[in-house]
Amino acid sequence: MAKDTKPRRPRAETPKGFRDYFGAEVAERKxxxxxxxxxxxxxxxxPLETSAVETLDALGKYLPDVDRPNAGVFGWQxxxxxxxxxxxxxxxxxxxVAAQYRNELPTPYRRYAMGPVWRNEKPGPGRFRQFYQCDADTVGAASVAADAEICAMLADALEAVGIERGDYIVRVNNRKVLxxxxxVAGILDPADPDRFEHERGIVLRAIDKLDRLGPKGVRALLGEGREDESGDFTKGAGLSDEQAEVVMGFVEANEHVRAQLLQHSRQSTGLGVEAFKDIAKASEGGVVEPAASRFDAQSHEAWNDFVLExxxxxxxxxxxxxxxxxxLREIANLCYQQGYFxxxxxxxxxxxxxxxxxxxxxxxxxxxxxILDEKGRPxxxxxxxxxxxxxxxxERFTGQKVPATGVSIGVDRLLAALRAKGRAGGALQGPVIVTxxxxxxxxxYQAMVGRLRAADIRAEVxxxxxxxxxxxxKYADKRGAPIAIIQGSDEAARGVVQIKDLVLGAQIAASASLEEWKSQPAQVEVPEADLVAEVRRILDRNGG
Amino acid sequence: MAKDTKPRRPRAETPKGFRDYFGAEVAERKxxxxxxxxxxxxxxxxPLETSAVETLDALGKYLPDVDRPNAGVFGWQxxxxxxxxxxxxxxxxxxxVAAQYRNELPTPYRRYAMGPVWRNEKPGPGRFRQFYQCDADTVGAASVAADAEICAMLADALEAVGIERGDYIVRVNNRKVLxxxxxVAGILDPADPDRFEHERGIVLRAIDKLDRLGPKGVRALLGEGREDESGDFTKGAGLSDEQAEVVMGFVEANEHVRAQLLQHSRQSTGLGVEAFKDIAKASEGGVVEPAASRFDAQSHEAWNDFVLExxxxxxxxxxxxxxxxxxLREIANLCYQQGYFxxxxxxxxxxxxxxxxxxxxxxxxxxxxxILDEKGRPxxxxxxxxxxxxxxxxERFTGQKVPATGVSIGVDRLLAALRAKGRAGGALQGPVIVTxxxxxxxxxYQAMVGRLRAADIRAEVxxxxxxxxxxxxKYADKRGAPIAIIQGSDEAARGVVQIKDLVLGAQIAASASLEEWKSQPAQVEVPEADLVAEVRRILDRNGG
Known part of the structure; x- marks a missing residue:
C-alpha cells in the first residue's frame, strides 16, 4: 500500500493476436x-485436463506446421x-502424462481433452495466438482397430453437432504406404532411416500442397524446384525423373482410381454406379468428389478395392x-462392418x-x-x-515405443461451419426485463424477477x-429481451402489471397499420398474481 | 527436419505447483x-471469455492478497x-473489456466468466499456481440493488450445486462503514484521502485476522504491534488508545449485538427467539453462529436492526x-423482500x-x-x-469512475465442500467392455459396441x-466397467454372447458361498439379438 506516483493510463486493448468472446459466441462453442x-x-x-503450463523440456520441439518455422511457444524462465x-x-x-502415470493409467488409455492452446506466431487476419482444440487419443493400442474407432467416432461427433451425412468425409491414408x-523411389533406406530425411521432408510438403499447386506444381517441387507467380523460387527435392515418376504415381493415384471406376461403372449396374458417374462429373474440376450420399455397401467395396489395389x-x-x-484394408473392413461406408x-x-x-x-x-470465400466465389x-x-x-520420455493414435478437431473452424449451416446451438435468449x-x-421489482426466476425464466430488473x-x-433492445414488465405507482395501487411483448411489438412496428398500432395488442395488463403465467404464455407463443 | 544429435530424455513431470486432473475430477468440476x-x-x-494472456500494463498491480507481497504474475517480453x-x-x-467496449456493451453490463487463472507464487501443499475462478459482475450499476442481487444469486448458486440451506451464510458488510x-478514529481525512493510507492498510489487515488472532491480537496490531508465539514481531498501526478503542468497537460489534439479542430474547417469544438462544450457545466459542435454519422474517429483522443500530x-x-x-439497510430490505432472511x-x-x-x-x-482438519479436529x-x-x-483505463460489483467463487474450495458432503455430481460410469x-x-466386436452406443450405452472394445x-x-476392473461381454468362436457359431455382470460379480466374490459361486448368476448367455436389451436390464438393475 505504498503511495503511488500518478501512473499514466494503461490502454484498454486485447493483446495483439488474441480476442475476446462474448455471450452467444461462448455459449455456442460450449x-x-x-x-x-x-x-x-x-x-x-x-476426460483429462492438464495445466496450460508445461516445462519447455517436456513440450519438446514437436511443433506442428513445418511450413511455418517461425511458429513458436510463449515461454519464460x-x-x-x-x-x-x-x-x-x-x-x-x-x-x-502417458509417461508420467504409466503405472497407474489403464492400458490402453483412451482420453479426450478440450481447451485453449497458444502459439507464439505473427498474428494475422483470422489467425489467433490462442485457440481451442478438442482432441481424443488412444495410447497403448497397437491395433489399427484403434485408428478405425477414432475415425468412426469423428464421424459420429460431426453428425452429433449438426453436420449432416453427405456434408463431410473422413479420409484415411497411411504414412507407411507413402x-x-x-x-521404391530410392529416397528411403530401411537400413538407414535418417538418410534422405531432408529430401523426404520436401516431398511430404510438396504432396500436401497438391490441391493448391496441382500435379504440375508438385512435380516441379519433386525435381529442381518451382517459381511461383511472384517470381519467388522454392528449391525442390532434386529427384531424378524416374524417382519423381514413382512419387507422382502416388500423387495421381486418385485420378487413376477414378478412371478405373468409370470403366467399371460402364460394365455394371446397381446403386453404386450412380456414385461412380458422379465421380466422373466431379473430377472435371480435378477433385475426386462423388455425391457422397449415394455410396452404399457395394460402391464402398468397389472404391476401396480399386484404391487398395x-x-x-x-x-x-x-x-x-x-x-x-x-x-488400410483392415481399417476399411472395420468401418464397413460397422456401417461406415x-x-x-x-x-x-x-x-x-x-x-x-x-x-x-x-x-x-x-x-x-x-461456402462463399471472401471474394464471393464458391x-x-x-x-x-x-x-x-x-x-x-x-518414447521421448521413457525410451520405449508406445503406440498411440488420435484426432484433433479444429474447434473454431467447425464452429464456423455450424454457423454457416445455421446449426450452431446453445444460443441464450435475452432476459425478461422488469423496468x-x-x-x-x-x-x-426484485420480488417480481424472483418469481420469474423461480419458474426458470431468465429475468432481471x-x-x-x-x-x-x-x-x-433501449437497454431491453440491446439485450434482445423478449418481454418488458412495467409497473408504475398507478398499476401498483391497482395490483396489476403491464406486460409488453417486445418481439410482437417489433413486428407490429415494422408492418402494422395505424389502427393496429393504436390497439397495442403487444401490451397487456394482468393482475400481479398472473405475471408468471402470462410471461410463460407469451414466451411459448414466440417459440422461446 | 535437420538431423538431431541424440537428445537426453526430458523428464515426464507436471511443472512444480501445477497439477493434472483426471476423469471424475474433470467431470465433477464441469x-x-x-x-x-x-x-x-x-x-x-x-458469458464472457477473454484470453488467458493480457498486456502487463492492462493487468496493473491490483494483485489481491496484500499479505503475500511475493505473489506475482507469469510474464514475458x-x-x-x-x-x-x-x-x-x-x-x-x-x-x-468494460473500458475497451464501453460503447457497444449494454449498461449495466452483467457478465459471468469461468476459467483458470495463474499466480506466480511459491507452490506449497494444496496451493497451486493455476486454479479455476468463477465470477459474476455487474458493471455500470450504482444502485446497491446490484449488490443485493449478487448476494441472492450467490445463495441460489450454492443451493443449486448442493449446499443445503442452513449450511451456508452470505455475510454482507460495507467498506464505507469501516x-x-x-x-471517527482520526485515520481517514475525507479532504485528503491518501493521508494515513499506510495505517489504514495495517488496520484493515488486522481486522481481517480477527478469527485467527482474537480481539487481543487485533488490539495489539492497532497499537504498537504484536509478537507471535515464534517471537516474530509485527509492527502495528501506532494508534493511540482512544483511536484503537473506536476501531475495537467496530471489531467487537458482533459481540455487542449478540448481548443485545440475548437480552431481547429474554423479553419476547416466537420462533426467532430460538435463533437468539443458539447465538448465545455458539458465542461461547467466540464465534457468533446461530443455527441458521431457525431464522425467520421476525428474527431477520431483529438481527439486522440491532446490527445496523x-x-x-x-x-x-x-x-x-x-x-x-x-x-446496508437497503440491501437487508431488498433481501428480506425476496425471502432471503x-x-x-x-x-x-x-x-x-x-x-x-x-x-x-x-x-x-x-x-x-x-469438517475434520488434517489433525482430525472439527x-x-x-x-x-x-x-x-x-x-x-x-477508471484506471478511462479516467471516469464506473460503478461495478461482483463475486468470485473459489471453485476448488466449493468442489472440496461438495465432495465432503457427497454431493459432487457428474461422475462418469465406466464403459461396458467387449472383450x-x-x-x-x-x-x-466393433459392431457390438456400435449397437450399444447407438442405444446411448457407454461401451468399448x-x-x-x-x-x-x-x-x-483387469483392464475392465481399472476402468470401473459395470459389464464385460464375451464371445469366443463357440459362442459366435451358436449366435450367442456371454454377459458378465461385474458389479454383481464383485459382490458375490466378496460374500458368496461356494454353491452360489458355482451357479454363476453374475454371468448369463443370451442370443446376440438380445445383447442391448440385456445390458440395459443389468445397468438398470445396478442403478446405472
Whole structure:
C-alpha cells in the first residue's frame, strides 16, 4: 500500500493476436464441445485436463506446421532457472502424462481433452495466438482397430453437432504406404532411416500442397524446384525423373482410381454406379468428389478395392509399403462392418498431413458443402479435423515405443461451419426485463424477477439509472429481451402489471397499420398474481 | 527436419505447483460449473471469455492478497518489447473489456466468466499456481440493488450445486462503514484521502485476522504491534488508545449485538427467539453462529436492526459512514423482500475482505458445516466465495469512475465442500467392455459396441493385446466397467454372447458361498439379438 506516483493510463486493448468472446459466441462453442464430449464418452474416452503450463523440456520441439518455422511457444524462465511455456497443442501434454502415470493409467488409455492452446506466431487476419482444440487419443493400442474407432467416432461427433451425412468425409491414408513409395523411389533406406530425411521432408510438403499447386506444381517441387507467380523460387527435392515418376504415381493415384471406376461403372449396374458417374462429373474440376450420399455397401467395396489395389502396385516390393496397404484394408473392413461406408469414411491416398511425427494411419475430416470465400466465389468448406498414429511421442520420455493414435478437431473452424449451416446451438435468449418506474419500489421489482426466476425464466430488473424510461427500453433492445414488465405507482395501487411483448411489438412496428398500432395488442395488463403465467404464455407463443 | 544429435530424455513431470486432473475430477468440476452457469444466466448474466494472456500494463498491480507481497504474475517480453502476462484473476480482464467496449456493451453490463487463472507464487501443499475462478459482475450499476442481487444469486448458486440451506451464510458488510469508523478514529481525512493510507492498510489487515488472532491480537496490531508465539514481531498501526478503542468497537460489534439479542430474547417469544438462544450457545466459542435454519422474517429483522443500530452508533457523524449504514439497510430490505432472511444473507460487521480495491458493500459466503482438519479436529469449512463493490477499476483505463460489483467463487474450495458432503455430481460410469477372444473377429466386436452406443450405452472394445484374457478383466476392473461381454468362436457359431455382470460379480466374490459361486448368476448367455436389451436390464438393475 505504498503511495503511488500518478501512473499514466494503461490502454484498454486485447493483446495483439488474441480476442475476446462474448455471450452467444461462448455459449455456442460450449454447446458444441459438450455435444462432442458426450460422443467421446460414449466411446469410452475419459476426460483429462492438464495445466496450460508445461516445462519447455517436456513440450519438446514437436511443433506442428513445418511450413511455418517461425511458429513458436510463449515461454519464460523461472527464478530457479527452469524454463516454462504455454502448451501449443494437447498432444505433447498427453505424451508427458502417458509417461508420467504409466503405472497407474489403464492400458490402453483412451482420453479426450478440450481447451485453449497458444502459439507464439505473427498474428494475422483470422489467425489467433490462442485457440481451442478438442482432441481424443488412444495410447497403448497397437491395433489399427484403434485408428478405425477414432475415425468412426469423428464421424459420429460431426453428425452429433449438426453436420449432416453427405456434408463431410473422413479420409484415411497411411504414412507407411507413402514411405513404401519413397523406398521404391530410392529416397528411403530401411537400413538407414535418417538418410534422405531432408529430401523426404520436401516431398511430404510438396504432396500436401497438391490441391493448391496441382500435379504440375508438385512435380516441379519433386525435381529442381518451382517459381511461383511472384517470381519467388522454392528449391525442390532434386529427384531424378524416374524417382519423381514413382512419387507422382502416388500423387495421381486418385485420378487413376477414378478412371478405373468409370470403366467399371460402364460394365455394371446397381446403386453404386450412380456414385461412380458422379465421380466422373466431379473430377472435371480435378477433385475426386462423388455425391457422397449415394455410396452404399457395394460402391464402398468397389472404391476401396480399386484404391487398395492401386496402392499395392505403387509400393511394389516394399515391406513397409505392403504393411501399410494391409492396415488400410483392415481399417476399411472395420468401418464397413460397422456401417461406415465410403460416403463417410474413405481410403484416400491424397491425405498426407504435414506433421512429421505420424508413423502409420493418418486421417482428415473434410466438410464438402460449399461456402462463399471472401471474394464471393464458391469453395468447399474444407478440413475441420485431422490426426493419425504417432508411436514415437511417449518414447521421448521413457525410451520405449508406445503406440498411440488420435484426432484433433479444429474447434473454431467447425464452429464456423455450424454457423454457416445455421446449426450452431446453445444460443441464450435475452432476459425478461422488469423496468423501474418508481425507484422506491425496487424491492417489489426484485420480488417480481424472483418469481420469474423461480419458474426458470431468465429475468432481471433494470439496474441502470431509471430516470429516462427510453433508456430502459433501449437497454431491453440491446439485450434482445423478449418481454418488458412495467409497473408504475398507478398499476401498483391497482395490483396489476403491464406486460409488453417486445418481439410482437417489433413486428407490429415494422408492418402494422395505424389502427393496429393504436390497439397495442403487444401490451397487456394482468393482475400481479398472473405475471408468471402470462410471461410463460407469451414466451411459448414466440417459440422461446 | 535437420538431423538431431541424440537428445537426453526430458523428464515426464507436471511443472512444480501445477497439477493434472483426471476423469471424475474433470467431470465433477464441469457439472458444478454448468449448474452455476445456469443460475447466473437465469439472473440475466451473459458469458464472457477473454484470453488467458493480457498486456502487463492492462493487468496493473491490483494483485489481491496484500499479505503475500511475493505473489506475482507469469510474464514475458515480446519481440516488439511489449510485456505480456497470464491473468491472475477474472476481474482485471473484465475491467479492460468494460473500458475497451464501453460503447457497444449494454449498461449495466452483467457478465459471468469461468476459467483458470495463474499466480506466480511459491507452490506449497494444496496451493497451486493455476486454479479455476468463477465470477459474476455487474458493471455500470450504482444502485446497491446490484449488490443485493449478487448476494441472492450467490445463495441460489450454492443451493443449486448442493449446499443445503442452513449450511451456508452470505455475510454482507460495507467498506464505507469501516471508513466511517476510521474517520471517527482520526485515520481517514475525507479532504485528503491518501493521508494515513499506510495505517489504514495495517488496520484493515488486522481486522481481517480477527478469527485467527482474537480481539487481543487485533488490539495489539492497532497499537504498537504484536509478537507471535515464534517471537516474530509485527509492527502495528501506532494508534493511540482512544483511536484503537473506536476501531475495537467496530471489531467487537458482533459481540455487542449478540448481548443485545440475548437480552431481547429474554423479553419476547416466537420462533426467532430460538435463533437468539443458539447465538448465545455458539458465542461461547467466540464465534457468533446461530443455527441458521431457525431464522425467520421476525428474527431477520431483529438481527439486522440491532446490527445496523450499532453500526450507526459507531460511525457517529461521519457522512461516509452514515451512507454505508444506509446502503446496508437497503440491501437487508431488498433481501428480506425476496425471502432471503438472515439465515442465508446477513449483515455482519466482521467481513472485511483483504482486497484494497473495494469501495462499498463487501460480501463473503461461508460454509458453516464442520469438517475434520488434517489433525482430525472439527472445524467450520469456511469461506468459498467473496466479492464486493469496486468503483475504481475501470477508471484506471478511462479516467471516469464506473460503478461495478461482483463475486468470485473459489471453485476448488466449493468442489472440496461438495465432495465432503457427497454431493459432487457428474461422475462418469465406466464403459461396458467387449472383450476380444478371437483377434480375427475384431469387426464383429466393433459392431457390438456400435449397437450399444447407438442405444446411448457407454461401451468399448478392448484394444490392448488380447492374448491374456486375465489382463482384459483387469483392464475392465481399472476402468470401473459395470459389464464385460464375451464371445469366443463357440459362442459366435451358436449366435450367442456371454454377459458378465461385474458389479454383481464383485459382490458375490466378496460374500458368496461356494454353491452360489458355482451357479454363476453374475454371468448369463443370451442370443446376440438380445445383447442391448440385456445390458440395459443389468445397468438398470445396478442403478446405472
Amino acid at each position: 454447446a458444441m464441445l459438450d455435444t462432442i464430449c458426450k460422443v467421446y464418452e460414449r466411446y469410452g474416452f475419459d 523461472e527464478e530457479d532457472g527452469d524454463w516454462l511455456a504455454l502448451r501449443y497443442d494437447l498432444t505433447a501434454p498427453l505424451a508427458r 514411405n513404401g513409395v519413397m523406398e 492401386r496402392l499395392g502396385q505403387l509400393v511394389k516390393s516394399s515391406d513397409m509399403g505392403k504393411e501399410g496397404v494391409r492396415e 465410403a460416403d463417410r469414411i474413405r481410403i484416400d491416398p491424397s491425405v498426407v498431413r504435414g506433421l512429421g511425427y505420424y508413423t502409420g494411419p493418418v486421417f482428415e475430416a473434410e466438410l464438402t458443402f460449399e 469453395r468447399q468448406f474444407g478440413s475441420v479435423a485431422g490426426g493419425g498414429r504417432y508411436d514415437g511421442l511417449v 423501474v418506474m418508481d425507484r422506491d419500489r425496487m424491492a417489489a 433494470y439496474l441502470g439509472n431509471p430516470r429516462n424510461f427510453g433508456n430502459q427500453l | 457439472a458444478m460449473l454448468d449448474t452455476i452457469c445456469k443460475v447466473y444466466e437465469r439472473y440475466g448474466f451473459d 515480446e519481440e516488439d518489447g511489449d510485456w505480456l502476462a497470464l491473468r491472475y484473476d477474472l476481474t482485471a480482464p473484465l475491467a479492460r 471508513n466511517g469508523v476510521m474517520e 450499532r453500526l450507526g452508533q459507531l460511525v457517529k457523524s461521519s457522512d461516509m459512514g452514515k451512507e454505508g449504514v444506509r446502503e 438472515a439465515d442465508r444473507i446477513r449483515i455482519d460487521p466482521s467481513v472485511v475482505r483483504g482486497l484494497g480495491y473495494y469501495t462499498g458493500p463487501v460480501f463473503e459466503a461461508e460454509l458453516t458445516f464442520e 472445524r467450520q469449512f469456511g469461506s468459498v466465495a467473496g466479492g464486493g463493490r469496486y468503483d475504481g477499476l475501470v 476380444v477372444m478371437d483377434r480375427d473377429r475384431m469387426a464383429a 478392448y484394444l490392448g493385446n488380447p492374448r491374456n484374457f486375465g489382463n482384459q478383466l
